[in-house]
Amino acid sequence: MEPFTHNDGNRDELIIQQKRDIEKEISDTTPLISEQLPLTCLYAEYSGDEIFTAKIQDLSKKYKFIRRTRPDGNCFFRAFAYSYLEYLISNNSAYQEFKKLAEESKEKLVQLGFPSFTLEDFHETFMEVIQRVSPDNAGGHSTVQDELHKIFNEQGYSDYVVVYLRLITSGKLQEEADFYQNFIEGDLTIEAFRHLEVEPMYKESDHIHIIALCTALGAGVRVEYLDRGEGGTVKAHDFPEGSEPRIYLIYRPGHYDILYPN
Amino acid sequence: MSTPARRRLMRDFKRLQEDPPTGVSGAPTDNNIMIWNAVIFGPHDTPFEDGTFKLTIEFTEEYPNKPPTVRFVSKVFHPNVYADGGICLDILQNRWSPTYDVSAILTSIQSLLSDPNPNSPANSTAAQLYKENRREYEKRVKACVEQSFID
Numbered sequence: 001m002e003p004f005t006h007n008d009g010n011r012d013e014l015i016i017q018q019k020r021d022i023e024k025e026i027s028d029t030t031p032l033i034s035e036q037l038p039l040t041c042l043y044a045e046y047s048g049d050e051i052f053t054a055k056i057q058d059l060s061k062k063y064k065f066i067r068r069t070r071p072d073g074n075c076f077f078r079a080f081a082y083s084y085l086e087y088l089i090s091n092n093s094a095y096q097e098f099k100k101l102a103e104e105s106k107e108k109l110v111q112l113g114f115p116s117f118t119l120e121d122f123h124e125t126f127m128e129v130i131q132r133v134s135p136d137n138a139g140g141h142s143t144v145q146d147e148l149h150k151i152f153n154e155q156g157y158s159d160y161v162v163v164y165l166r167l168i169t170s171g172k173l174q175e176e177a178d179f180y181q182n183f184i185e186g187d188l189t190i191e192a193f194r195h196l197e198v199e200p201m202y203k204e205s206d207h208i209h210i211i212a213l214c215t216a217l218g219a220g221v222r223v224e225y226l227d228r229g230e231g232g233t234v235k236a237h238d239f240p241e242g243s244e245p246r247i248y249l250i251y252r253p254g255h256y257d258i259l260y261p262n
Numbered sequence: 263m264s265t266p267a268r269r270r271l272m273r274d275f276k277r278l279q280e281d282p283p284t285g286v287s288g289a290p291t292d293n294n295i296m297i298w299n300a301v302i303f304g305p306h307d308t309p310f311e312d313g314t315f316k317l318t319i320e321f322t323e324e325y326p327n328k329p330p331t332v333r334f335v336s337k338v339f340h341p342n343v344y345a346d347g348g349i350c351l352d353i354l355q356n357r358w359s360p361t362y363d364v365s366a367i368l369t370s371i372q373s374l375l376s377d378p379n380p381n382s383p384a385n386s387t388a389a390q391l392y393k394e395n396r397r398e399y400e401k402r403v404k405a406c407v408e409q410s411f412i413d
Contacts, residue, residue, distance in 0.1 A: 012348070012355075117277055118326070118361045121270060156266035159327050163360045199359035201327040 026072060033082055033152045034068040036260065042066065042226075054232045059224060059250070065260035066250065073202035076209065076249075076256045077162040082152050083247040083258045084219050085133055089144050092135045094246075099130055101217065109171045122167065125160040163201065165213060170194045172212040183208040204254065207239075214239045221247040224259060267325045271295050274364040286368035288319065296321045300368055304407060305376045309400040313407035317347075317371070319364065329358040332367060339406045341378040341389035349374070350384040 039060050046052035067082070069075040088095040106123040110116045133148045135141070151157045173180045177190040184193055197203050214221050220243030224234045238245055248259040271290065278288055288300030298319040304310030316335040322328060332354055334347035342350040353362060353370050362370075383389030391399035 115361050115363075115366070117273075118363050121273060122360070125266075160266065163327065167361065195357045195359065199361070200356065201360065 023072065026070060030068070030070045031153055032070045032078060032155065032158050033149065033258075035149075036065045036067050039063050039066050039259075051228055051232075052226070055226055055234050058233045059226065062261055063224075063248070063250075063259045064262050067258040067260070069255075069257055071255050073204050074159070074162045076205035077165045077213075078152070078158065079249055079256045079258045080213065080219075080221065080247060081161050081165055082148070083249070084217075085130075085148055086145070087246045089133050089135050089148065090141065095135055098217070098219075099134075102127060102130055105168060105171075109167060112171045112174055114167060114171065119167065122160050122164040125157060126164040129157055129161055159201065166199055166201070168216050169209050169213045170198045172216040173198065173208070176212075180208060180212060183211075205256075210239050214243070219247060220245045221249060223256075224248070224250045226250055226252050265323055267321060267323045268295055270326055271321060271364075277363065278365050281365075283365055283369045283372075286365075286372055288317075288364055288368055296323075298364065300364075302368060302372050302375070304410075305372060308376045309403035310375045310407060313410045315375075315410055317368075319367070326360040326362070329354045329362075330367070332371065336410045337406050338375075339385070339388050339402045340375065341380045341383045341385055341392050342374055343388075344384040348384065350379075350382055 039056070042056045042059075043053065046056065067079075069079045069082075084098075088098055106116075106119060109119055129151055132151060133144050135144060137144050137147075152161075173190055173194050181190050184190065188196070193208075197206075198209060210221060210223070213219075221239045222236050222245035223239065224236050226234055229235070248261055249256045250259050272295070275290060275295075285303040285305065286300065288298050291297045291299060298321075300317045300319055302315045302317065304313035304315065314336075315338055317332055318335055319330045319332050321330040332349055334343055334349065336347075338347070344350070349371060351370065351374055353359070354367070378389070378392055380389040380392050388399065388402070391402065
């Protein structure tokens, strides 16, 4: 932690207040997860920018729609969960497999040393969400799809899903600490990294978070990188490498949204 | 109205009653579950021994996604406690995890009393004395222990 050389607790409070104001402005104007929008809506954000315009054009050959997530630091986890559940509700056998894995994940985290009392709270909500979007539920696919969208825009449920995925990610990092230590720059230990960058809400995700979560859940993710890099085409990366993607995300520096392939 | 924060605070309270950690106690105020009063007893074999230090804990609807604001009401002379009772403790700031509950918060503050971190001081006099003049530090701490009986 930053050493404080002053005696004034108010400075922290001022910074916290300012952060809250900014967060409130974002949450008032942006839903946690938007409706599906045509990918071409991205043009408007970069009008006059040749590099981005060319890249969006390239991207639109592969993807028709985008679904925006609120830029609150949790966007990767929220986009991941939404997109994966969307895939699972159309694939009953994969859904059943995931449900079993999710059910068993709590015991695994307890064994890794997570406090079972509080873990239970998140796990219960996580399982409730999975149950509510079961492909076997009455009303069929479109009803379940609507339910998914509703749940993910309810802050309480939506955030608990994010918390639980953060805990699974943290658990994976701990379980394979020797391996993941290689991804960490500087002299932070895995232990410190988990507590500073993974478990706290609103902390942005990096490759290490993505790899750990995908590996823990056995879910392939393709990330399309829309940035200022040269070449005129958007570069994609699959996590874990060589896996079959079930989840498609677009990354623009600092932010993830969901993509829908043609 | 039941919200995730309120539901979770009821759970925290139930756990604190059923399985109370040694040397701490806490409960919601009569008419508001979002504001708690708590007491931490000074840990044995430290200059804080025998002190009864009162705190308030204020939660927002974002709990447990965000940490509560915890403040000593009793005067506490400690390197990591501000003059207004605010506490400089990493798990209440950048190392907060939603897996912490009230019980974990109070026991962490209790161990902060035993093991100050003079490198991130909130009270520079206390930090300096702790490092350079332990006898004087203990004297000042004992004075606030005495004071805590009266408060």
